[in-house]
Amino acid sequence: MLRFLAGKILRALATILFVVTFAFVVLRLSGDPALMMMGPEAPPDAIAAFRAAWGLDQPLWRQYLDYFGAIAQGDLGVSMRDRKPALGLVLERLPITLALMLPALAVKLLVGIPAGIYAALHRDTWIDRTTMAFSVAGYSVPNFVLGLLLVLLFAVNLRWLPSSGAESWRHAILPVIVLGTAGAGILARFTRSTMLEVLGQPYVRTAIAKGVPWYRVVNWHALPNAAIPTVTVVGFMVGSLIAGAVVTESVFAWPGIGRQLVLAVSQRDVAVVQVILLLVAGSMVASNFTVDLLYGWLDPRVRTAPKLEP
Amino acid sequence: MPADATANSAAPPPVAAWRRVRRALAGCPLFVGICIAWLVGTVAVALTVELISPYHYAQIDLRARLQPPVFLGGEWRHFLGTDELGRDVASRLFYSIRMSLLVALLGTAIGAAIGTLLGFVAAHFRGWVDDLVMTFVDFQASMPFMIIALSVLAFFGNSLPLFIALMGLFGWERYTRLVRGMTLSAKEHGYAIAIRQLGASPWRVYGRHILPNIASVLIVNITLNFPEHIILETGLSFLGLGVQPPLTSLGNMVGHGREYLQSAWWIAVFPGLAIVFTTLSMSIVGDWARDRLDPTLR
Secondary structure (H helix, E strand, C coil), rough: CCHHHHHHHHHHHHHHHHHHHHHHHHHHHCCCHHHHCCCCCCCHHHHHHHHHCCCCCHHHHHHHHHHHHHHHCCCEECCCCCCCEEEHHHHHHHHHHHHHHHHHHHHHHHHHHHHHHHHHHHHCCCHHHHHHHHHHHHHHHHHHHHHHHHHHHHHCCCCCCCCCCCHHHHHHHHHHHHHHHHHHHHHCCCCHHHHHHHHHCCHHHHHCCCCCHHHHHHHHHCCCCCCCCHHHHHHHHHCCCCCHHHHHHHHCCCCCCCCCCCCHHCCCCHHHHHHHHHHHHHHHHHHHHHHHHHHHCCCCHHCCCCCCCC | CCHHHHCCCCCCCCHHHHHHHHHHHHHHCCCHHHHHHHHHHHHHHHHHHHHHHHHCCCCCCCHHCCCCCCHHHHCCCHHCECCCCCEEEEEEHHHHEEEEHHHHHHHHHHHHHHHHHHHHHHHHHHHHHHHHHHHHHHHHHHHCCCHHHHHHHHHHHHHHHHHHHHHHHCCCCHHHHHHHHHHHHHCCCCCHHHHHHHCHHHHHHHHHHHHHHHHHHHHHHHHHHHHHHHHHHHHHHHHHCCCCCCCHHHHHHHHHHHCCCCCCCHHHHHHHHHHHHHHHHHHHHHHHHHHCCCCCCC
């Protein structure tokens, strides 16, 4: 168990190291920060002074270590546009994004998982086919197209709901539907296929053969085992809560982190982009780590068996 | 395994190939047939854009601004209407279909090639090379690709070659996982061992013998990956961060038509529907192909 845990922690750290290195390399490759900040017409001695002040005249490995040090201390640079610390600017938007993403997550789970289970239990009936048709449609239709079609119908033609902004809960309805549809589609499909796989296992057959009532086979033998792989997908959804709504937030002018990211990219506000990149990486790593631990806890085979070759 | 047959007859005569396509299509449900027809149609549009477009995609006609499509009382000469600069929506739609298909196809192809190669590399060398490749795979799989794409675009700015290269990085990790796993098991099969014993080079073993045997699973993955590429490309272009004007993609058209949703919905809705039909068709065909081709599902 300890070895299992150590391996997972090592992997989580490796991913963080990777993302930070990625940010550093890309930042250095994308142009001279001194020129970017001060413009090409700045006098040479001013640029030299700027370089000395920010440590840009140091050797690259030194800059790399300093960069790590700065990140470890929470110093993530200053937004080039607002001249405020980038971390604060991004964290300000976090509750706004979560106000959209948490209800959307609830929709995904409450619609997707029961639909998948239901479809698996009624395999090859019209219910199954209809559910799967909705599921394929749900994740094949891009968020922005679905969003615009809903705006056209409910905001422009019927005038029931506002088309953009974040003033009241009514503004959240359409984006939550859009975000929930795609996720519910993916989840329904995934739940269905893991459920079918479990229902084909020998222990389920044994349970049926020895006369266990059907509802008990489903609730006791099938569902807990089918839940294990589903944890991975749900974990990915939880991890991407912060960043999952880039396109949808832009469609509905929802002032969250996704929209901030798009604006920062188009203005090349590198510090803000970097903060969001690191935050997303951090939350993905944290959720993957949790999923791995949950997995080890739910499925003893994972932590005791020797590493399986796929 | 049916794939063995393809491996042995490297160059079947064209008649047989055509018959095989027909046999494969004969059993497909009507719905899948409609989807295949739509996909063939979009490819045909993409290939013949210059011939079938009534106008150039950037041709401005300020006297014919915001004209409705023909079924809403517009004229036949702009049968899908015009946008706010009087550009013909149908012509722009055709050119956009070509651009979106091109970017998605190139992206899918690059991703499949990189992923397959890395999968072979990992399975061939094992040891630390394998570990390194799989660490990359884990990293790529654990980050939402949209975020990576946006950061690269923020840091480097945008150009069409960079954008296509970026699209090529999307989804490679799935091929690597698949190819690595299947190669590890294929290497222990009699045919691979025999070929190796006969002194074939690794290129020959992997390229001529193992690849054809695992190709069906890869093809299925490609068909499932392709719609995601379309969604990513059109999404980024919709945000104004993908294909840059004056070039046009389906995402650009939707993004820009969105400002006229109240007065001229056709600017955004036609390209939007084109995206939906294309991704939906591809997903349905992909699912159908997987049920038929993927031996692990039987």
